[in-house]
Amino acid sequence: MSSLLHRSLSTTPPTVVSGRGARLTDDKGRVYLDASGGAAVSCLGHGNERVRRAIAAQLDAIAYAHTGFFTNEPAERLATALVARAPEGFGSGRAMFLGSGSEAVEAALKLARQYHVERGEPQRYRIVAREMAYHGNTLGALATGGHRQRRAPYLPMLAEVARIPACFPYRGRHEGEDEEAFGRRMADALEDEILRLGPQTVAAFVAEPVAGASLGSVPPAAGYFARIRDICDRHGVLFIADEVMCGSGRTGSFFALEQEGVSADIITLAKGLGAGFQPIAAVLACGKVVEAIAGGSGTLWHGHTYMSHAVGCACALAVLEELDERDLLANVRRQGHKLGQKLLARFGQSAHIGDVRGRGLFWSVEIVADRTTKAPFDPRLKMAAMFKKRAQELGLLCYPSSGCVDGERGDHVLVAPPYDVEDDDLDLIVDLMGRTLDDCIAVAGT
Numbered sequence: 001m002s003s004l005l006h007r008s009l010s011t012t013p014p015t016v017v018s019g020r021g022a023r024l025t026d027d028k029g030r031v032y033l034d035a036s037g038g039a040a041v042s043c044l045g046h047g048n049e050r051v052r053r054a055i056a057a058q059l060d061a062i063a064y065a066h067t068g069f070f071t072n073e074p075a076e077r078l079a080t081a082l083v084a085r086a087p088e089g090f091g092s093g094r095a096m097f098l099g100s101g102s103e104a105v106e107a108a109l110k111l112a113r114q115y116h117v118e119r120g121e122p123q124r125y126r127i128v129a130r131e132m133a134y135h136g137n138t139l140g141a142l143a144t145g146g147h148r149q150r151r152a153p154y155l156p157m158l159a160e161v162a163r164i165p166a167c168f169p170y171r172g173r174h175e176g177e178d179e180e181a182f183g184r185r186m187a188d189a190l191e192d193e194i195l196r197l198g199p200q201t202v203a204a205f206v207a208e209p210v211a212g213a214s215l216g217s218v219p220p221a222a223g224y225f226a227r228i229r230d231i232c233d234r235h236g237v238l239f240i241a242d243e244v245m246c247g248s249g250r251t252g253s254f255f256a257l258e259q260e261g262v263s264a265d266i267i268t269l270a271k272g273l274g275a276g277f278q279p280i281a282a283v284l285a286c287g288k289v290v291e292a293i294a295g296g297s298g299t300l301w302h303g304h305t306y307m308s309h310a311v312g313c314a315c316a317l318a319v320l321e322e323l324d325e326r327d328l329l330a331n332v333r334r335q336g337h338k339l340g341q342k343l344l345a346r347f348g349q350s351a352h353i354g355d356v357r358g359r360g361l362f363w364s365v366e367i368v369a370d371r372t373t374k375a376p377f378d379p380r381l382k383m384a385a386m387f388k389k390r391a392q393e394l395g396l397l398c399y400p401s402s403g404c405v406d407g408e409r410g411d412h413v414l415v416a417p418p419y420d421v422e423d424d425d426l427d428l429i430v431d432l433m434g435r436t437l438d439d440c441i442a443v444a445g446t
Helices: 049-061 073-085 101-118 139-144 148-157 179-197 224-235 256-260 287-294 310-325 328-347 383-393 423-444
Strands: 016-020 023-026 031-034 094-098 126-130 162-164 202-207 238-243 266-269 281-285 353-358 363-367 399-402 411-415
Touching: 031 423, 049 310, 073 094, 073 281, 073 310, 094 101, 094 310, 101 139, 101 202, 101 238, 101 266, 101 281, 101 287, 126 179, 139 148, 162 179, 179 202, 179 224, 202 224, 224 238, 224 256, 238 256, 310 328, 328 353, 328 363, 328 423, 363 383, 363 423, 383 399, 383 411, 383 423, 411 423
Parallel strands: 126 162, 126 202, 202 238, 238 266
Antiparallel strands: 016 023, 023 031, 094 281, 266 281, 353 363, 363 411, 399 411
């Protein structure tokens, strides 16, 4: 029996022993096509030589020194590189580096609070987020998220967060409503909520530019984030873009929000930033946030033992070099378009796929009991879990999740292959997803 506290205490997963490119191998010699990079993490696949060399070289120099005493060269270089890539407003911004996406979201929330206190507005403490969002698993991040299933066991421990509907066209758009009208209606819900709470009390609005784990790679409606930006500006509310999953190039631009033509005030990154070779996350603060702190206490009120870890930062720098030198974001756009077309060709008329959605190399299909009515399968069938298990038996690793309708009902399958994925693997991903779906529908008896 394993002494490790696994995600399931009734089963022990296979033991992985090696990885190369888009393939993982377990201790029984079985090979799996990693079509989701774990949770959209392994954007360079497995075993990248440049990243391995960078980690080894940093270990030979210095692995760790506490930021209360020292800075380090990889952290300084990484901060400069990310700020240089960041959108308008970040020219005098700064970055901090942490260990996970959840930590990054916690730090972003606290940074937003500090900004308002430093500016003499301590009454601003409320956070507004969206229903069905996922922002992490620590208590502050979980409170900000809106996924009922994930929040339920911890509700008495969670801070109160105001909420507006998700911008989810497949399930929220009215008949005859065009995309821009839908986007404006969804964005206007933010202004309604700010006014209900009292604008002088609201510190920040938090949203994923492309919704990830809990909804399944849902791009925003046209004009949605431009309207969000305008509302935040008019009411003095900071906009936090959670790009932990959709950022670092996953949707075809380094920052996912770039494609909406607007900028956030605070941005969180993780997952693809370290490509799975090291745990690392980032929080980027725009110039006005940094200037408020510099002109006030001059002190960042948030800290962690492993902030700016030199090895993690060296790893992320090597990931950025790979993205740039190999022009991988262009490949994300090119191969992402192909993946979307292949998924639509295979599932676009499927009786049990209601929606095919995504951007870049970040795509999902939503499984339904009835395509016409959009009715989901009974949650007791655990369709997402069944899909994951069967896909792995067939040699495919993907990221199914449940609850995309209301936090309990609804199943989707997300795929996020490496940025250098080739055509043959795209074909194999879609083929194995199709075979898995057929097998699961047969078991469900529909």
